[in-house]
Amino acid sequence: MMEKTAESFSNLCSLAYEYWQMHKIMCQYKIDDKSGIWxxxxxxxxxxxxxxxxKINDPQKHAKDYNLSLAYFVxxxxxxxxxxxxxxxxxxxxxxxxxxxxxxxxVVAHSDVKVSTSDDVVGAFSAGLDEKYFDxxxxxxxxxxxxxxxxxxxxxxSFIVDDTKIFMNKVSKIFNT
Numbered sequence: 232m233m234e235k236t237a238e239s240f241s242n243l244c245s246l247a248y249e250y251w252q253m254h255k256i257m258c259q260y261k262i263d264d265k266s267g268i269w270x271x272x273x274x275x276x277x278x279x280x281x282x283x284x285x286k287i288n289d290p291q292k293h294a295k296d297y298n299l300s301l302a303y304f305v306x307x308x309x310x311x312x313x314x315x316x317x318x319x320x321x322x323x324x325x326x327x328x329x330x331x332x333x334x335x336x337x338v339v340a341h342s343d344v345k346v347s348t349s350d351d352v353v354g355a356f357s358a359g360l361d362e363k364y365f366d367x368x369x370x371x372x373x374x375x376x377x378x379x380x381x382x383x384x385x386x387x388x389s390f391i392v393d394d395t396k397i398f399m400n401k402v403s404k405i406f407n408t
Contacts, residue, residue, distance in 0.1 A: 233307055237381055240304045241372060247283040248365055249391045254280050255361075256395040262406045269406065278339045281354065285335040287368070288328050301371070308375045320371045327364045330356035 254276050262269045291303035305317040321328070334354035337343040346353050365387065373384040 233379055234381055236299070236307060237304065237376060237379060240299050240301075241384060243283070243299060244287060244368060244372060245388060247280070247287060248368075248387045250276065250280040250283055251361065251365065252391045253395045256392065257399060260399045260403055262403060264406050269402075281331055281334050282339050284331045284364075285339075288332070301368075304372070304375055308378045310378050313375060313378050316371055316374055320367055323367055324360070324364045327356050327360040330354050330360070 254273075257273060257276070264270065286298070287301055289298040289300040289302065291298060291300055291306050297303055301317070301320075305313060331354060337346045337353050369384070369387060376382070376384040
């Protein structure tokens with residue numbers, strides 16, 4: 232049962248990593264779209280990305296239901312040294328997690344009036360914290376796999392960068408001709 236939980240949680244984290252990479256790469260391209268559809272698609276991807284990262288950091292339980300989150304995974308490993316690693320992960324990534332949770336609550340999950348009617352940026356974080364977050368997320372998941380005696384947790388999927396660039400080059404040609 233724990234192997235299935237670890238696999239399901241790992242898959243969610245890998246997908247969040249893919250969405251993050253896609254969004255990063257897509258933002259590097261200048262798309263000349265007078266219709267505005269490209270900007271709408273970018274916003275949809277950004278909101279989904281925020282939601283997926285925030286869910287990774289949810290508490291292990293909400294009311295009577297459990298969340299497939301890092302806290303849940305850590306509790307299932309149930310080793311004090313791993314709990315210490317989790318606490319260090321949370322502390323090391325505190326700024327990024329807080330930055331992601333704010334737009335999740337104020338924009339994605341709810342339409343906060345103050346945020347919706349202002350031009351303020353919600354969820355900004357210092358450069359590089361996203362990279363640091365995904366590096367340390369990979370480390371803590373890998374440690375959990377080792378503690379559970381499971382196969383090695385694979386590296387983040389590398390195909391997503393090249394595939395997204397191929398896609399964006401095609402989209403770019405269509406919009407920018």
